[in-house]
Amino acid sequence: MTDVIATICSPPMLRLELVNTGTELCLGDTINTNAAWIGQRMAALGIEVARQTIVPDGGAVREAIEEAAARADVVLVSGGLGPTNDDVTRESTAELLGLSMVQDATVTAHLEAYFTKRNKPVSAATLRQAMVPVGASVLENAFGTAPGLYFPAELGASRGWHSHIFLLPGPPREIKPMVENCVEPRIRALTPDGASRQVIYLKLTGIGESDIVEKAEKELQAVPGLELGYCIGKGDVDVRLAGQAGPVATGAQIVRDRLGEFILSEDRRVLEEVIIHTLTESGEWLATAESCTGGYLASRLTDVSGASKVFGHGFVTYANEAKEKHLGVPADLLQLHGAVSEPVARAMAEGCLQVSGANHALSITGIAGPTGGTEEKPAGTVFIGLASLGQETVVRRFFYPISRDRFKLLTSQAAMDMLRRRMKGLPI
Amino acid sequence: MTDVIATICSPPMLRLELVNTGTELCLGDTINTNAAWIGQRMAALGIEVARQTIVPDGGAVREAIEEAAARADVVLVSGGLGPTNDDVTRESTAELLGLSMVQDATVTAHLEAYFTKRNKPVSAATLRQAMVPVGASVLENAFGTAPGLYFPAELGASRGWHSHIFLLPGPPREIKPMVENCVEPRIRALTPDGASRQVIYLKLTGIGESDIVEKAEKELQAVPGLELGYCIGKGDVDVRLAGQAGPVATGAQIVRDRLGEFILSEDRRVLEEVIIHTLTESGEWLATAESCTGGYLASRLTDVSGASKVFGHGFVTYANEAKEKHLGVPADLLQLHGAVSEPVARAMAEGCLQVSGANHALSITGIAGPTGGTEEKPAGTVFIGLASLGQETVVRRFFYPISRDRFKLLTSQAAMDMLRRRMKGLPI
Numbered sequence: 001m002t003d004v005i006a007t008i009c010s011p012p013m014l015r016l017e018l019v020n021t022g023t024e025l026c027l028g029d030t031i032n033t034n035a036a037w038i039g040q041r042m043a044a045l046g047i048e049v050a051r052q053t054i055v056p057d058g059g060a061v062r063e064a065i066e067e068a069a070a071r072a073d074v075v076l077v078s079g080g081l082g083p084t085n086d087d088v089t090r091e092s093t094a095e096l097l098g099l100s101m102v103q104d105a106t107v108t109a110h111l112e113a114y115f116t117k118r119n120k121p122v123s124a125a126t127l128r129q130a131m132v133p134v135g136a137s138v139l140e141n142a143f144g145t146a147p148g149l150y151f152p153a154e155l156g157a158s159r160g161w162h163s164h165i166f167l168l169p170g171p172p173r174e175i176k177p178m179v180e181n182c183v184e185p186r187i188r189a190l191t192p193d194g195a196s197r198q199v200i201y202l203k204l205t206g207i208g209e210s211d212i213v214e215k216a217e218k219e220l221q222a223v224p225g226l227e228l229g230y231c232i233g234k235g236d237v238d239v240r241l242a243g244q245a246g247p248v249a250t251g252a253q254i255v256r257d258r259l260g261e262f263i264l265s266e267d268r269r270v271l272e273e274v275i276i277h278t279l280t281e282s283g284e285w286l287a288t289a290e291s292c293t294g295g296y297l298a299s300r301l302t303d304v305s306g307a308s309k310v311f312g313h314g315f316v317t318y319a320n321e322a323k324e325k326h327l328g329v330p331a332d333l334l335q336l337h338g339a340v341s342e343p344v345a346r347a348m349a350e351g352c353l354q355v356s357g358a359n360h361a362l363s364i365t366g367i368a369g370p371t372g373g374t375e376e377k378p379a380g381t382v383f384i385g386l387a388s389l390g391q392e393t394v395v396r397r398f399f400y401p402i403s404r405d406r407f408k409l410l411t412s413q414a415a416m417d418m419l420r421r422r423m424k425g426l427p428i
Numbered sequence: 429m430t431d432v433i434a435t436i437c438s439p440p441m442l443r444l445e446l447v448n449t450g451t452e453l454c455l456g457d458t459i460n461t462n463a464a465w466i467g468q469r470m471a472a473l474g475i476e477v478a479r480q481t482i483v484p485d486g487g488a489v490r491e492a493i494e495e496a497a498a499r500a501d502v503v504l505v506s507g508g509l510g511p512t513n514d515d516v517t518r519e520s521t522a523e524l525l526g527l528s529m530v531q532d533a534t535v536t537a538h539l540e541a542y543f544t545k546r547n548k549p550v551s552a553a554t555l556r557q558a559m560v561p562v563g564a565s566v567l568e569n570a571f572g573t574a575p576g577l578y579f580p581a582e583l584g585a586s587r588g589w590h591s592h593i594f595l596l597p598g599p600p601r602e603i604k605p606m607v608e609n610c611v612e613p614r615i616r617a618l619t620p621d622g623a624s625r626q627v628i629y630l631k632l633t634g635i636g637e638s639d640i641v642e643k644a645e646k647e648l649q650a651v652p653g654l655e656l657g658y659c660i661g662k663g664d665v666d667v668r669l670a671g672q673a674g675p676v677a678t679g680a681q682i683v684r685d686r687l688g689e690f691i692l693s694e695d696r697r698v699l700e701e702v703i704i705h706t707l708t709e710s711g712e713w714l715a716t717a718e719s720c721t722g723g724y725l726a727s728r729l730t731d732v733s734g735a736s737k738v739f740g741h742g743f744v745t746y747a748n749e750a751k752e753k754h755l756g757v758p759a760d761l762l763q764l765h766g767a768v769s770e771p772v773a774r775a776m777a778e779g780c781l782q783v784s785g786a787n788h789a790l791s792i793t794g795i796a797g798p799t800g801g802t803e804e805k806p807a808g809t810v811f812i813g814l815a816s817l818g819q820e821t822v823v824r825r826f827f828y829p830i831s832r833d834r835f836k837l838l839t840s841q842a843a844m845d846m847l848r849r850r851m852k853g854l855p856i
Contacts (some may be wrong), residue, residue, distance in 0.1 A: 001643075008435070013725075026477040028467025030660050032460050035482070039456025049454040051492070052482035054463070060479065089789070135565060231457050294730025295723030298744040302722025303832060307746070313754070314744025316716070316726040322741040326754065356750070370733060404731060 011418060014190060015041055015050045019064045021079040022170055023056040023088060034078055034175055041179060044199040045187060046242055047228055062092035069096070069156060069163045074187060076179075079170035081146035083125040086399055090131065090149065091168055097155050099133035107138060107147050114145055138181040144174040148182060157391040164190070198248045202255050204262040205236040205271055206372070206417045212237060216258040219236045226251045235413030236264065236271065261426050262416075271416045272300045278423050279310035279360075286419070287313040287356035291339065291365040294318060297412040313356035317348070327351035327363075340365050340377050345395045349385030360422070361386045362415045366398075368407045382411050386418045386428065394418065394428045442618060443478045444470060445500040447492045449507035449517060450598055451484040462506055462603055467705065469607060472627040474655055474670055475569035489521035497524070497584060497591045502615060504607075509574035511553040517595050518559065518577065525583050526559035535566060535575050539805075560749040567594070567610040572602040573777060574609060592618070626676045632690040633664040633699055634845045640665060644686040654679045663795055663841030664699065674717045687855050692845075700728045701846045706851050707738035712846070715741040715784035717755055717776045718809060719767065719793040722746060741784035745776070751819050755779035755791075768793050768805050773823045777813030788816045788850070790843045792827075796835045810839050814856065822846065822856045 012363065018038060024030040032054065039049050055064045061080055067108055068075045080089030094101055107130040115122045129146045132138055135155050135410035138150030151165040164189045166183050168175045188194035203214065209230055216239075220228050229240040241251040256263065264274050279286055288298050288311075300312035315326050320339055323329040328351040329344060348363035364381025373379030380401030387393040395420065400410045419428045446466060448552050460482065461573030467477050480498065480803055483492045487510055496503045498606040508517030522529055535558040543550045557574045560566055563583050567576030579593040594611050596603045616622035632640065644667075648656050654675035657668040669679040684691065692702050707714055714740075726742035729735050743754050748767055751757040756779040757772060765771045776791035794810025808829030815821040827840055828835045849856045 011440075023476070026480065027471045027657070028469055028477075029658075030463040030465035034455035036453075039454055041456075043455045048484060049456075050484070051488065052454065052480070054482075056476060056478070080672075101477075158748070221717070229455070250845075290723075292730075293727070294735070294739075295718075296730075296740055297742065298723030299721070299727045299836070302720075302724075302744070302746065302796075303454070303836075305832065307722070307798075311722075312745075312747030313750040314723055314746065315754075316723065316730070316742025317740075318730065318736050318742065325783075347538035355753075368730075368733075375533030376847030381581040393829070404733065408727070408731075 005117065009026060015071065015237055015402065016074040017045050018052040019068050019075060019077040020054045021057055022082060023132065025054050026056045034172060039078060039175065040062060043229060044242060045184065049320065054315040055087035057349050058088065059308040061088055065093055066096055069161050069165060073164045074166045075163050076168060076183065078168045078175055081167060081169050083128055093151065093165060093167060094133035097151060099132050099135055101131040104132040104138060107132065111145055113354065139178055141169060141174055142177060144169055144171060148178050171359050193244060196244060197242065197243040198245050199240065200248055200252060200266065201238045201240055201262050201268050202252065203236050203238050203265045204259060205264050205413060207262045209237055212259065216255055217230050219254050222253050222304060223247050223250050224357050225341045227273055235409055264420060271413060273304050274299065275416050276304040276310060280306065284310065284359035286311050286350050287358035287361045288314045289317060289352035289361065291317055291361040292368040293408050293411050295416055296408040297362065297364060299345065300412055313358065314351060324349060327355065340367055340381060340383065340385055342395045345383035345385035349387035350393055353387040360419055362386055362419060364411060364415055366411065368404050380407065384415045384418060386422060438572035442475055443499065444475050444502040445481040445496040446477055446504060447505040448480065449485055449489045452485045457687050462600060465502060465604065466607060469612065471657060472668065472670060475610065485514035489516055490524065493521055494524055494694035497589050497593060500591045502591045503591050504596060506596045506603055506609065509557065509595060509597050511556055514637055521579065521593060521595060522561035522640055527563055529559040529561050531558050532560040532566060535560065537673040539573055540710050564719060567606055568716060569597060569602055570605060572599060573596055576606050578847065581648065621672060624672060625669040625670065627668065628676055628680055628694065629666045629668050629696050630664050630680065630685060630691050631664050631693045633692050633698060633841060635690040637665055640667065640687065645682055647682050648679050651678050663837055689795060692848060701732050703844050703847060704729060704735050704738060706736065709836050715780050715786035715789045716738050717743045717745060717789065717791040719745055720796040720835050721839050723794050724836040725790065725792060725843055726808045727791050728840055741786065743780060755783065767811060768811060770823050772813055773808060773813035776823050777815035777821055781815040788814065790814055790847060792839060792843055794811040794830050794839065807824035808835065812843045814847060814850060
C-alpha cells in the first residue's frame with residue numbers, strides 16, 4: 001500500500017540494486033536517507049531500484065555484494081571504505097572478483113595533502129584507502145578521504161556476472177556529488193538514449209496530488225515518450241517529467257498551461273526560498289505574527305541564507321496579552337471573537353505590518369491540537385491573515401486536523417503561499 | 429565507517445531480518461524511518477538486525493521473504509497488507525508456507541465497524557484483508573484496517589525453515605504499536621531470559637560522546653551482564669543500558685554518579701519537553717528573544733502540547749531595529765559592540781524579561797552562516813543570554829561552525845540547557 005502515486009515506465013530497464021553497509025543503519029542510530037536520495041536520482045533516470053540490501057559492517061558485506069552482483073546490471077554499494085578494521089567493502093569486492101590491489105599514486109597524494117592541510121599524520125590505516133584493485137577506476141572524493149571505485153562489468157565475466165559495481169562512501173555530503181558526477185554519467189551511457197535524456201521537476205503547492213492527476217494526467221500520459229512521476233515533498237508535490245528533450249518540453253508546457261498558478265518553482269527551490277528570493281528582488285520586507293505555529297514560519301524563512309535582507313521582525317504571540325501588547329490587537333476583539341477568529345487574524349496582520357514597518361505581514365492564529373478545540377472551532381482550525389502596504393488585508397480559514405508537526409508545516413506553507421500568490425498577482 | 433559508537437553484546441543472538449516492501453521506498457519518495465525505528469527497538473532487546481531487504485510492491489516481495497525465512501530466526505515484514513492489487517505480502521507468505529486461507533470473523537467485524545463509522549461501503553477488495561492463513565495468528569491493528577499476522581516457526585518446518593515470520597502494516601502509526609504490543613513480547617519469549625530483560629535510556633545533553641566514554645565507560649563495562657550502547661539524538665545522546673534488572677540498576681547508578689548533571693531525562697523525553705514540564709510544575713513563565721535562530725527555539729518549545737501554559741511571548745528580532753524597538757536594546761550598545769556580542773545578548777535577555785513579564789527569558793544572537801562572519805567573530809559564533817527574575821543574568825559564548833540547520837539545533841539546545849541547569853540549581 002502506498003500513499004504516493006508514482007509511475008516509472010521506461011523499458012528496457014536496467015536492474016539496479018543498492019547495498020548500504022553500516023552497523024549504525026541496522027541499529028537504527030542513523031536513518032537511511034542515502035537510500036531515498038539515490039532512489040529519487042535513479043527514478044529520474046527512469047530506473048526503479050529493484051532491491052536495497054542493508055547489512056552491518058563486517059563479513060555480511062561480502063555476502064550482500066556477491067548476491068546483488070549475481071542478479072543485477074548495476075550495483076551501488078555505499079559505506080565501508082574508511083580506514084577502520086570493520087571497513088571491508090573494498091577488500092571484499094576485490095576478493096570476489098579475484099583482483100589484486102596496488103597502491104594508487106594519485107589517491108596517496110590526495111590523502112597526504114588532505115592530512116597535511118589538517119596538521120595530522122598519514123597513518124598506515126589511512127593509506128589502506130589508497131589501495132586500488134587492478135582494473136577498477138578511482139572516483140574522486142572531493143569531500144572526504146576515501147575515494148570511490150568503479151568495476152566495469154567485464155571484471156565479473158569469469159564469475160558469470162554482468163554487473164557494473166560502484167563502491168561509494170557513506171556520508172551524504174561525500175556520496176551525493178560522487179553519484180551525480182561519477183555514477184550517473186556511466187549509468188546514462190548504459191541506457192538507450194540515456195546520454196540525451198532530460199529530467200525536470202515542476203514543484204507545485206496549494207493543490208493535492210489527486211487534483212493534479214485530474215487536471216493534467218490524461219494529457220501528459222498522451223505525450224509519446226514522456227515519463228511521468230510524482231514526488232510528495234514537505235507541503236509540496238514535484239511533478240517529475242523525464243525522457244528526450246521534445247516530450248519533456250511538451251509535458252512541461254502542459255503542466256504550465258493547466259496548473260501554472262500552483263507552480264512555485266521549476267528548479268526544486270522550496271517555498272521559503274522562493275519567498276525570500278522574490279522579496280529580495282522586489283526590495284520588500286516581510287514580518288510575521290504567529291500564535292499556534294509558535295515561530296515555525298519565522299524559522300522556515302530564516303532557514304534561507306540571506307533572509308536578513310528582507311525579514312527583520314517576527315512575533316510569537318502565544319498569549320492573548322502578547323497579541324494586545326506587541327501587535328495592538330484590541331482586548332475587546334479577543335473577548336468578543338476569541339483568539340482563533342477572522343477578526344483577530346486580521347488585527348494581528350495589520351498590527352504586525354504597522355509595528356514592523358514591513359511591506360507585508362503574515363499572521364497565524366489557530367488550534368494546533370491535540371487539545372483546545374471546540375465544536376465550532378475544532379482542533380486543526382486556523383486563520384491566516386496577510387496585510388500588505390496599500391492593499392486589502394486578506395484572511396483565509398484552513399482546517400488541518402493532523403499531528404502537531406504536520407499542522408505547523410502545512411499552516412506555514414499555506415501562509416507563505418498566500419504571499420507568493422499576492423506577489424505574483426494571483427487571486428488569494 | 430561510522431560516527432556512532434554502538435556496542436551490542438548479547439550472545440547467543442537471534443538472527444533477525446527485516447523485509448520492507450513498498451515501491452515508494454525504492455523510488456525514494458518515502459524515507460525508510462520504520463527500519464531505523466525497528467532497529468532501535470530490536471537493539472534494545474539486544475538484537476542487531478542482521479539484514480534489511482527493501483523491495484518494490486509485487487513479485488519481488490515473495491522472493492525477499494523466501495530468502496530471509498531460509499536464513500533467519502525471526503523475519504519482520506512490513507507493508508503490502510492493504511487492499512490494492514500490488515499488496516501481495518499476505519498471499520505470498522501463505523503460498524510459500526503452503527497454507528490455505530480462511531475469512532476471519534473477528535477481522536471482518538473490525539473492518540465492517542471501521543468503514544461503517546466512516547460512512548463508507550466495505551468493498552470486496554477490503555475484505556481480502558480479513559483472509560487469514562490457517563495456523564497464523566491475527567495481530568490487532570488499532571490504527572488501520574489491515575491486521576498483522578504471525579506465523580510460528582513450526583509452519584515452515586516442511587521447508588526446513590526455523591523462522592518466526594511477522595507480517596506488519598507499513599504506516600508508522602500502525603506498525604509501531606503492533607511491534608511494541610505483539611512482536612516484542614514474542615521475541616522476548618524466544619530469547620534466554622528475554623522475559624525478564626530490562627532496557628533503560630538515560631538521555632544526556634551538554635556533553636559529547638567521547639566525554640561520556642571517558643568518564644563512565646570503563647566502569648560500566650566492568651558490570652557483569654550489562655549491555656551498553658549509545659544512540660546519538662538531536663543535540664543529545666542516549667546511554668542505553670540493557671540486561672537483567674540488577675546490572676541495569678547498577679549501570680544506571682554509575683551514570684547518575686559520574687554524569688548526573690548532564691542527564692536530562694530517564695524516560696526519553698527530549699529537552700523541550702523537560703523544559704515545558706519543569707516550568708509547568710513550578711508555575712513559571714518563559715519568554716524568548718531570538719536573532720540568528722529565527723524562531724526555531726520558540727518553535728521547539730511550542731512543539732510540546734501544553735506549552736501555552738508557560739510560554740506566552742517570543743520575539744524574532746532579526747534586524748537591529750527590532751532589537752531596539754521591541755526589546756529596548758540601546759542603539760549605542762549595538763553600535764559599540766555589534767549585534768553579536770555579550771552585552772547585546774545580555775540586553776536582549778533582560779529586555780525580553782521585562783517586556784514579557786516572564787520569570788525567565790532566553791536570548792540568542794549570533795552568525796548562523798555560511799556568510800556574515802569576521803575574523804574576530806567567525807560564522808558559527810553565538811552568544812546566549814539567560815535572564816531570570818531576582819537572579820543574575822548569565823551570558824555564554826558558543827561556537828558551532830556547521831550547517832545552518834545543525835547550528836539552529838545545537839544553539840537552541842544549548843539555550844534550553846542553560847535554563848534546565850538554572851532550574852536544577854546547577855552551575856551554568
